[in-house]
Amino acid sequence: MKIPFFIARRYLRHTRKQRNLVNWITWISVVGIAVITAALVIILSAFNGIEQMVSKLYSDYDPAITMRSLEGKTFDSTTVNIESLRKIPGVVSVSKAIEETVIIKHGKKWVNARMIGVDLSFVEACKLDKHLVDGYPYLEENGEPTGVIGASLLDKIDGYISELDGHEELMLYTPLRDASIARLKSPFKVSPLKIVGRMNYNKDVNMSDLLVSIQYAQIQLNYEDDITAIYFQIKKENIDEVKAILSQKFEKKFQFKTAAEKNELIFKTSESEKKIVVLILLFIFVLAAFNLVASLNMLFIEKKENIETMERFGASKRFIFQIFFIEGLLISAMGILIGLILGIGVCYAQINWGFVQMPNTGGEIFPVILRVKDILFILGTVIVLSTLSSYFPVRYLVRKTIR
Incomplete structure (x- = not known):
């Protein structure tokens, strides 16, 4: 006579009154699995938020693709048909640019800076108005050239934009092309420049960059049609396609770099940190699963007499294995469910109410992004680990105990 499965399981569960030790170990297993599952949800969501924040800080300012000459620092812009580049599918805008290292003086303080001469299309593409501190x-006001400087760079030389006149005046020392120190008193062209804005993108930009109009940069450097780069703003989904078209079009004359390639170290470091943290948490989950093994072991010892009774009634090894295996799965499922609810709840609270703030940002909320694919990844991984943690111990115990 075969014993119905649910009756057998209930029999094993309720035949003894005192199960304090087993209960404690079982609840420790549930709590351990729940905490690690919740931590995985929270950590992955936090990394998603950080990645998006870093991407936004760099992608807003850095062009999708930057084109530079392989033959020298500058090239003649008239040799490149800008209008034909704008017609490439996926290209949003094309901007000529001049980049040069200059010296800025304010009072008695001097500092090196990277002057970038750009046109209006770049100012719009990099959303400059949304990244201003004040x-x-x-880049031009009443016919006069003006500049927008990195916030930290202006602070470094004790400059500030006065509310009274709306600007700060600096002295700009621009290196002259083919200048000879023997013939000239100074190899620099010295000009005053009004700074009308401070920008805040990322640490590198804030500490080094000065935006001016491309016409002003050409005058300062005595460039006629020469430029140092062309910036492309491209739809995200078309970046690789456009890069391939440009590389084929210009063969070996120009170099093309995407924003991701330009900031490769930053993005790869963030991705590597995410993977390492997830691996550490999964390793901790495996350690927490040992509590599940201990719980099943204690349960098996406690029910040894009941197992022998069931054997006399005709219960097979497979039948008894299924009872304890499902018991382990139920313990794991409880921990996983509690962990998912807890992790998603914490992320939801952070997204909507912002309990945790970024340090040294003046109250900016720590970014958190929940993604379905991350939840599915966590769910699949912890289910597999929990199943293995239940299957092998129970299989070993059944083989060792039952003849």
Whole structure:
């Protein structure tokens, strides 16, 4: 006579009154699995938020693709048909640019800076107006050239934009092309420049960059049609396709770099940190699963007499294995369910109410992004680990105990 499965399981569960030790170990298993599962959800969501924040800080300012000459620092812009580049599918805008290292002086303080001469299309593409600490996103005012400087760079030379006149005046020392120290008193062209805005993108930009109009940069450097780069703003889904078209079009004359390639170290470091943390948490989950093994072991010892009774009634090894295996799965399922609810709940609270703030940001909320694919990854991984943690111990105990 075969014993119905649910009756056998209930029999094993309720035949003894005192199960304090087994209960404690079982609940420790549930709590351990729940905590690690919740931590995985929270950590992955936090990394998603950080990645998006870093991507936004760099992608807003850095062009999708930067084109530079392989033959020298500058090239003649008239040799490149800008209009034909704008017609490439996926290209949003094309901007000529001049980049040069300059010296800025304010009072008795001097500092090196990277002057970038750009046109209006780049100012719009990099959303300059949304990244201003103070001032205005203008590169020209009343016919006069003006500049927008990195916030930290202006602080470094004790400059500030006065509310009274709306600007700060600096002295700009620009190196002259083919200048000879023997013939000239100074190899620099010295000009005053009004700074009308301070920008805040990322640490590198904030500490080094000065935006001016491309016409002003050409005058300062005595460039006629020469430029140092062309910036492309491209739809995200078309970046690789456009890069391939440009590389084929210009063969070996120009180099093309995407924003991701330009900041490869930053993005790869963030991705590597995410993977390492997830692996550490999964390893801790495996350690927490040993509590599940201990719980099943204690349960098996406690029910040894009941197992022998069931054997006399005709219960097979497979039948008894299924009872304890499902018991382990139920313990794991409880921990996983509690962990998912807890992790998603914490992320939801952070997204909506922002309990945790970024340090040294003036109250900016720590970014958290929940993604379905991450939840599915966590769910699949912890289910596999929990199943293995239940299957092998129970299989070993059944083989060792039952003849």
